Amino acid sequence: MNQTGKVLPRWVLLSRRHLVDAYQVGPAKYMEVVNAFKPDLWVSLPDEVPSWVAEKRNRLSVDRTLQWLDQCLSLQPAEYGNRCLGVVVGSTSLDERIRSAEQTATRNVAGFSLGGFGLGEDAAQRAVQMEAVLTKLPKEKVRHVSGIGLPEEILQAVGAGIDVFDSIYPFMLTKGGYAMTFPLNMENSQRSFDSEPTGEELARSGGDSAKINLRSVAYRLDNAPLVIGCKCYTCRKHTRAYINHLINTHEMLAQTLLEIHNTYHYLEFFKAIRHSIKLDKFHDFRNWFTSTRQKSGTPSPSKSRQ
Numbered sequence: 179m180n181q182t183g184k185v186l187p188r189w190v191l192l193s194r195r196h197l198v199d200a201y202q203v204g205p206a207k208y209m210e211v212v213n214a215f216k217p218d219l220w221v222s223l224p225d226e227v228p229s230w231v232a233e234k235r236n237r238l239s240v241d242r243t244l245q246w247l248d249q250c251l252s253l254q255p256a257e258y259g260n261r262c263l264g265v266v267v268g269s270t271s272l273d274e275r276i277r278s279a280e281q282t283a284t285r286n287v288a289g290f291s292l293g294g295f296g297l298g299e300d301a302a303q304r305a306v307q308m309e310a311v312l313t314k315l316p317k318e319k320v321r322h323v324s325g326i327g328l329p330e331e332i333l334q335a336v337g338a339g340i341d342v343f344d345s346i347y348p349f350m351l352t353k354g355g356y357a358m359t360f361p362l363n364m365e366n367s368q369r370s371f372d373s374e375p376t377g378e379e380l381a382r383s384g385g386d387s388a389k390i391n392l393r394s395v396a397y398r399l400d401n402a403p404l405v406i407g408c409k410c411y412t413c414r415k416h417t418r419a420y421i422n423h424l425i426n427t428h429e430m431l432a433q434t435l436l437e438i439h440n441t442y443h444y445l446e447f448f449k450a451i452r453h454s455i456k457l458d459k460f461h462d463f464r465n466w467f468t469s470t471r472q473k474s475g476t477p478s479p480s481k482s483r484q
């Protein structure tokens with residue numbers, strides 16, 4: 179909250195444990211930064227609120243996001259053309275989500291960004307809201323979403339009609355010492371192990387059917403790559419045992435090698451989705467992926483940002 183009692187988004191600088199400084203950011207400051215970067219696409223400044231706020235605050239969030247969108251649009255230099263994705267908010271209120279979508283669709287934007295997801299809503303609520311919003315947006319314009327990242331969530335969003343994602347999911351897994359191992363190919367599923375461990379065995383080492391925990395002592399002498407057959411640099415050159423050693427001796431290289439694999443694996447997942455859409459087999463791919471994961475115990479969809 180600033181001196182006039184107005185709530186503004188904040189960019190916060192943190193040291194390892196403490197708040198160093200916080201900058202309040204309004205449309206003018208925000209557009210100064212956007213215009214300095216000259217991006218191909220940019221997202222208007224939203225006033226996102228978590229799912230548990232009162233109805234009044236949620237209505238204010240929708241009004242303010244629309245007002246800021248207009249201000250942002252008026253501050254984009256004409257020579258760059260229209261590259262703005264207007265943010266649709268509304269939290270868990272279907273009426274507010276629809277109002278936000280309908281109003282944003284009347285603005286001269288290049289596409290839409292669905293904001294306010296991954297802020298406490300459950301997966302069932304998210305699916306209903308996403309579908310309701312997308313029916314109100316013109317089909318020919320790009321639709322972007324941030325705040326979700328689990329593979330099942332991505333498939334749900336693609337099924338609903340989302341085109342573009344940004345996610346911190348690979349980074350969060352890397353930070354925790356995990357490597358993605360979920361399957362990517364319907365026809366020729368890659369193996370993560372010579373003899374597949376049970377869900378219980380994976381859980382004991384801190385992993386599940388989607389990822390393995392490289393901190394675990396289970397990988398101390400494991401000379402296999404993170405995923406057998408994976409073509410990333412890490413899997414071609416290094417073993418689980420080596421990465422386990424790097425993590426346990428606090429070597430920074432562990433995070434670098436894990437990030438290389440996780441980013442590669444995640445991008446391969448998106449490649450597989452695009453391929454299935456091209457072949458008109460997206461629904462088969464989604465059903466196969468979901469059923470494979472359910473068989474081996476799928477983790478619950480997240481309520482927080484990924």
Ligand SMILES: [Zn+2]
Nearest residue numbers: 408410413439
């Ligand atoms: Zn790899």
